[in-house]
Amino acid sequence: MAAKTTRRQIVDAADDLFYSGGFSQTSFADIAAAVKISRGNFYYHFKSKDEILDAVIGKRLDDREKLLASWDQTAESPASRIECFIKIVIVNQAKIMAYGCPVGTLTAELTKLDHASKEKANKIMALFRDWLTRQFEELGCVDFADEHALHVLSWSQGVATLAQTFKDETFVQREVRQIVSWLNDIDQDTL
Amino acid sequence: MAAKTTRRQIVDAADDLFYSGGFSQTSFADIAAAVKISRGNFYYHFKSKDEILDAVIGKRLDDREKLLASWDQTAESPASRIECFIKIVIVNQAKIMAYGCPVGTLTAELTKLDHASKEKANKIMALFRDWLTRQFEELGCVDFADEHALHVLSWSQGVATLAQTFKDETFVQREVRQIVSWLNDIDQDTL
């Protein structure tokens, strides 16, 4: 029980630090300081740093799956569910302006490192893509569902990158208004 | 003269390596191997690694300024100049799919590192923003010029990020078609 707790603490701390400082720039010393354990103690819980990364990506996948599932339950229409996704950039505005999108920046970093876990990181993006595709299908645009999904996903990545660069709140809100208006146009067309 | 050549070689090699592998992950040994000089020889040309980064960012700024200036001369209308910008994602498709956008990924990395040169890196993005704003002003939409500029810039960052993740050529081409169509709509509205 205590072991599980420590392992969890390590993964949670690594998750935060990988986000705010990047994977390769985060050292065991950094994580150790956050969890308040010794560096050597890591290796009781994980064989290597890559194994911690793997656990972090797994946790992020779980977290996002749960988030999407909660929208599936709470939001009534597919359009309102897509709107939930769009509004992440507002809900997480402060963190995005500081560190960018956790999914996009990790994917980009692992691809540059040519890291073994890059495909697994891509799965988080694929998770969003598939979920969005399903929403657009339910919305009625069967033939363009995947195209629309990629469009919304691409939009969110662009907004996150520019939000991080210019820290412009009104830009983010304006972009959200525009894409929601685009979404409503699609919704009405398919009625 | 020979000094200038070596310095140039270092900056050029560092530029490529910072793009393909990231700044913090690129070591002096990597650059030394590319330029075929000894590690120690660096410090005759640069005081530190940060100084090399500074030179690389400066070079990238110069390169982009020249690129934009060439479009100012060759392309006749503001709309066709904006189209030149949009089509970078097709012209540089192969590299973008492998390493993402050189501007966006460097900005993101330096922000996470909280690096002293992050503001200077942001200037490249600001250069694009200002240039695009000028084009939209010339195009006639004075009140929305900066909004449109940010929209196009944001679009390009999103497309680059997703191109890197999914390596989908048709996605890139479709997104280009859509944004060009959006641009033409604006162009006609202002006639």
Added chain:
DNA sequence: GTCTATATAGTGATAGAC
């Protein structure tokens, strides 16, 4: 202007005491 040799500090990872 370029080299070799080296200083110094950090990294991931291991061994073994408790």
Added chain:
DNA sequence: GTCTATCACTATATAGAC
């Protein structure tokens, strides 16, 4: 399950020979 001590390696950076 956690610790300290330590290893091997790599990093940036410096000093001084050529």
